[in-house]
Amino acid sequence: MIALKEVSKFYPPTARGAKPVLAVDHVSAEIEEGEFVCIVGPSGCGKTTVLNMVAGFESVSQGEILVGGKLVSKPGPERAVVFQQPSLLPWMTVFDNIGFGLTLQEGRKTRQRDKVAQMIETMGLGGFEGHFPYQLSGGMQQRAAIARALITEPEILLMDEPFGALDAQTRADMQKFLLAVWERLRPTVLFITHDVEESIVLADRVIVMTPRPGRIAETIDIGLGRPRNWDMILSPEFLRYKKEVLTILRPPRDASQNAG
Ligand SMILES: Nc1ncnc2c1ncn2[C@@H]1O[C@H](COP(=O)(O)OP(=O)(O)O)[C@@H](O)[C@H]1O
Ligand SMILES: [Mg+2]
Structure with a gap:
């Protein structure tokens, strides 16, 4: 698909006189139809650039x-x-924002x-259709923004740290919610995050990027079953994935000494 x-x-x-910035360096990846793929990497590694190029x-x-x-x-x-800041039109109601497309x-x-x-x-916004964005919580605003993105039944959903601005509890709720919607509608999802746990909870596959210039360090298949269950976060299997990703993001010192 991508x-x-x-x-x-x-x-x-x-x-003036400075060199061009190499933000993304020879990145190759394939994302299948209906697949949920996360790109995880440190700030400034080129995640947004990748998403903006795909968009x-x-x-x-x-x-x-x-x-x-x-x-x-x-x-x-x-x-x-879908961006980190919900891109709703402030002068339109929830209903009109979602119907806009x-x-x-x-x-x-x-x-x-x-x-x-x-x-x-579907988005759990019943009763709020006549509200304006400023009358909604951050999580609800982002749900409305996701609704607006999905209403035209796009084949592909590109998400750039969509839950990055939310508090931990709302964020977890939104992750569950996104997975439930994805399981129903099955768009192909490319989801950007710097949060390792988030990437593992959500994705079929996690692409780990290196600091700038952004390259793909590794791609990890996440073999956790679906539907995902939030108790998984504490399971040994989940922690193994987490350790695997973190080790790529922050290699142990002796590994770099061996390499150097
Ligand atoms: N429009 C731009 N002009 C110049 N440099 C940019 C621009 N956008 C991003 N960059 C640089 O490219 C690198 C990657 O940025 P970005 O894709 O936003 O990373 P991330 O989303 O992973 O934080 C950063 O070093 C950033 O400063
Ligand atoms: Mg970014």
Whole structure:
């Protein structure tokens, strides 16, 4: 569904005489239809850059990205994006925010209203359809933003640290919630996070990136069953994955000495 082939990204120099910034260095990855893949890595390693290139917001400097076999050159309706800050229109109600994409897409009013109402139920926003974004908690705002992304039934959901701004409890609720929605609708998900536990809880596969310039250090298949169960976080299997990812992110000292 998504294929990155030897993708690199240079940003232009930020100061005169400075060198271009290599943000992403020869990243290759394939994401299957319906798969849930997380990219985890330290801040500044190029995660957002990768997502923005897949979304078509940023150009690729080298290599290529294919979505559904087609070269990505601009954003498209089959790729919905959810950002860390919920991107709702402040002057529109929850209902209108969620229906916004539909209004632009097609013209049949009643069927659309049914669809929005159904999405509001799915997202646990029943009773809040007439509220404005500022009247919602952070978690609800993000649910509305996810609803808006999903309403057009995109094949691909691109998420850039969507729960990064939420408190721990809301964040855990949102993770459960996202998994439940994903199991129902089965979009292909590329989910960016710097939170190792979050990546393991959510993903079929975790792609671990190195600090800048961002490269793929390793890809780890997460063999935990589905539906995921939050008690798993304490299981030896989960902790093994966590240790595996953390060891890649922060290699033990003697390993680097051996390498050096
Ligand atoms: N528009 C830009 N212009 C110049 N440098 C950028 C730009 N966007 C990101 N960078 C740099 O590219 C690197 C990767 O950034 P980013 O993709 O945002 O990382 P992450 O999302 O993993 O924190 C960082 O060093 C950042 O400073
Ligand atoms: Mg980022």
